[in-house]
Amino acid sequence: MSTDHQQARAALGVRLRELRESCPGGRLTGSALAEQLGWTQSKVSKLETGRQTATAEDLRAWAAAVGQPETEEELLARLRGLESRIRSWRRQLAAGMRPVQDVHNEAQAHATVLRAWESSWIVGVLQTPDYARAVLSSFARLHRTPRDVEEAVRARMKRQEGLYDSGRCYQILLWEGVLRSRVCSPAVLAAQLDRLQGVIGLDTVSLGVVPLDAVLKIPPGVGFWIYDDRQVVVETWHAELWLDDADSVVTHLRVWQALRESALFGADAQRLISRARRALDA
Structure with missing residues (x-):
């Protein structure tokens, strides 16, 4: 995997963590978010640290779960930018x-x-x-x-x-x-x-x-x-x-x-x- 791709995926992970920590109803822990989404905690961790590439469905679910559905398009645009290089x-x-x-x-x-x-x-x-x-x-x-x-x-x-x-x-x-x-x-x-x-x-x-x-x-x-x-x-x-x-x-x-x-x-x-x-x- 290219360095550019790794950096883009890591940047997406940082943004996901920011959204989790700035929920309108108060900061969500990684384990609480995982439980809410029905995911394992390791998946949340991998997405936030750039060790796993999110799917469009992952990003839609994340935006809704952290109470910020208006960020969905931003997250999807980041994913499209990442995938425009490596498909x-x-x-x-x-x-x-x-x-x-x-x-x-x-x-x-x-x-x-x-x-x-x-x-x-x-x-x-x-x-x-x-x-x-x-x-x-x-x-x-x-x-x-x-x-x-x-x-x-x-x-x-x-x-x-x-x-x-x-x-x-x-x-x-x-x-x-x-x-x-x-x-x-x-x-x-x-x-x-x-x-x-x-x-x-x-x-x-x-x-x-x-x-x-x-x-x-x-x-x-x-x-x-x-x-x-x-x-x-x-x-x-x-x-x-x-x-x-x-x-x-x-x-x-x-x-x-x-x-x-x-x-x-x-x-x-x-x-x-x-x-x-x-x-x-x-």
Whole structure:
């Protein structure tokens, strides 16, 4: 968890303690508040010390219990600010995978220049339906989400409409390893590689591939998107990071540029894709 996130959660905890200690009817003890809410005292303590992230329901209940319902919106705004940076998969996927795809569709629809680096799989905007189905199914199993994979696949395919918008510019970098990663069946991967071959001809897309044997100025690291040099989205196993502070954006731009210097484009990228495709038939 990032230091910024820890600080924001701790600040929310301080505010919760302030509200408990300034009840209109007199100061409430932590144990009295816990009893009133039907919680354990340890939960109250963890929320106030920033060791546990409150839910929206927790905050509504807290504001009412301390006799200050007018603070509910303030507390919820603090939570939204905290979650705007780190969005746990547990919370995001509680309603299924389709809503997550819709959020990304909306974010990409409002961007003009989209830069990406991916070292684990083909980026969603370039995926075939079968490849997307295989990847999304694996994450549904991992996170034990409601099985709305088909709806999520359809939503992800809708995102690809942006590839044919002349006002957009996609600058995508892939690690060569993703061309060979068997996250799906060989037949599905073969079709996905054929799809990449065709994407290289689109005037809205610049697709670069970083060879496995390339000299790198920086380790590959995790994948990320940069939208209009103003927002970064990084995906980890437990959460997504949505970052819009200047330092984070500049750092990821520097990483992306360093990786781009090791990438191959055009006919050279085509050859790497073709080599991976032939290996499936060997």
